[in-house]
């Protein structure tokens with residue numbers, strides 16, 4: 001099974017929670033959070049950190065990571081099952097913009113509803129809802 005890992009990254013700017021999405025430079029030019037293939041022998045969390053550095057330029061020190069609450073998507077790519085593990089992470093400095101790699105041609109910071117519309121896939125939309133609820137629940141504590 002193909003396996004990938006990454007981060008659903010958000011920032012707080014002008015009182016709003018905004019999610020980062022990147023536009024693929026290949027295939028159907030889909031939008032997704034930073035993530036990528038888990039290399040042989042690599043643990044999922046290390047992959048998430050590596051891919052986020054490669055695709056967005058952010059390092060672990062730039063992020064507040066919600067390590068205990070990953071969510072998983074399962075879908076088919078070209079008829080083969082794929083699993084993607086995402087952790088939620090907040091950008092410490094909301095003004096630190098991503099540095100894109102050749103894998104992406106554009107980025108957007110979007111509110112929850114706009115991010116859900118942009119990703120399109122129902123399971124990804126549900127994941128954004130769940131992560132958003134986690135953020136609000138933690139804020140209340």
Ligand SMILES: Nc1ncnc2c1ncn2[C@@H]1O[C@H](COP(=O)(O)OP(=O)(O)OP(=O)(O)OP(=O)(O)OP(=O)(O)OC[C@H]2O[C@@H](n3cnc4c(N)ncnc43)[C@H](O)[C@@H]2O)[C@@H](O)[C@H]1O
Pocket residue numbers: 003004024026027028030032035036037038073075076077082102103121122123124
């Ligand atoms: N298709 C491609 N063509 C050319 N070069 C490629 C390529 N994919 C990767 N590469 C290149 O391969 C190298 C290694 O990449 P690397 O990032 O190391 O590995 P990867 O596993 O291919 O990385 P991703 O998981 O980020 O790939 P992806 O964007 O294709 O996956 P996603 O699941 O979002 O998307 C895969 C498909 O699933 C669809 N999809 C996304 N989310 C869902 C969902 N929730 N439900 C159903 N379908 C979905 C997308 O629309 C898309 O069609 C890189 O240089 C990269 O540029």
